[in-house]
Amino acid sequence: MYITISDQDSEYNCPRQLSERAKDLPETRLKPNAHLFHEGDRVERIYQVISGAVSLTRLLEDGRRQIIAFGFPGDIVGFPCDGRHHTDCVALNDVRLQPYRLSQLASGRVHSKLGAGLLQAALHEIAAMQDHFMMLGRKSATEKVAAFLTVLKRRTGTPAGQYTQISLPMSRADIADFLGLTTETVSRTISQFRKSRLIALDGAQTVIILREDALKALAEEGTP
Amino acid sequence: MYITISDQDSEYNCPRQLSERAKDLPETRLKPNAHLFHEGDRVERIYQVISGAVSLTRLLEDGRRQIIAFGFPGDIVGFPCDGRHHTDCVALNDVRLQPYRLSQLASGRVHSKLGAGLLQAALHEIAAMQDHFMMLGRKSATEKVAAFLTVLKRRTGTPAGQYTQISLPMSRADIADFLGLTTETVSRTISQFRKSRLIALDGAQTVIILREDALKALAEEGTP
DNA sequence: CGCGGGGTTGAGCGCCATCAATTGGAGTGG
């Protein structure tokens, strides 16, 4: 999952599955904090998240961390490059994933069905990442967090009375490393939204969206 | 072109061409500032830069701009998503590009040769973009500019006496919008490198790398 | 020679990082 601004009306149309045919592997299950793969691992299969959530992370020697993306249901993780994974993938909670073999692709030739699905998925991934660049490079902390909550609401929101509620499977530090901020700034920004009655909290991991319109406005304009 | 840190030894192995077979279109030429395509345009072909350079940009309503990538010789630009371009593409100088038809891909089936090449290119693009996230989200201005010059040296450096010289076809504002900075900060950082004798300038558009080792160190550590 | 636009440099400030202290909530054991 990336932060994309342009998807408010056109529901993100993720392929329900990469291929019915190639679905010959049983689903994978992970416990919180378990690794699905590490950076540098040889890629044998790619995965589509069925339920739960994962994070894709890269690390710098000095400890700085960037979360490249979160993987939510429908998302595809494990795109290979030269046969290797380029990120770590860690489960944030209990996760179920559908694996797909990549052996057909190892040969230069693309096995048509899976290859076409994979290509479409990769092209969508590129477009989503492009949107995310704008987020990281040009948006303020307020805009980033507001956009993050807005996207999460669209992807994982569940009705709660007259409002929509979202649960955050990741820590504040994860959100910070995803948005290019610090945990303190994320926390402060969320508190500020709470004080402005844009959201309400039920514990640190559950957010109730009270005024989505205002949040969206903040996500696009920062300080209107 | 993205800012990738991990490529210092393994020379970036861009496909020399997507496909010899599909190379049935004559090369495209652009003058400086000419548009190759606009955001939202229907995608009919994708391009590989032969010579010159282009920028891929996205715009926000309020005028903020992010340069997603620069396209240098060997780079592929115009990855489609749902049949549309998601960035503007503008020539920075005189550019020559090799176009490839996408009509074969319009059908759900992947025409094997071009499809495989396109998939490989897309996967490389994803990996390169992942590296770039770290740059935008977690690096200081010094690190960003140092890394930028280092990558540019690897991609377009030409020998000049005992040193390597690079020419910057883009403006300071372009560099700033690429790295998530302002023109002033880019200019200041470059001046600082010049005063530290890491680089020398021959006009604003030509940089001579005097101490690549120091530059690389700065690119990875910021302030050692 | 005057003009204009990109580049450079300077002064000041604001946003966000940093450092630090406190709170809160989940898990554990008495």
Added chain:
DNA sequence: CCACTCCAATTGATGGCGCTCAACCCCGCG
């Protein structure tokens, strides 16, 4: 059930990096 622990989250205080606003420089061009 409560006391205790531990770590995440929150809140506060302070500082610095990079943005903003502005002046100036440089150079190509009419």
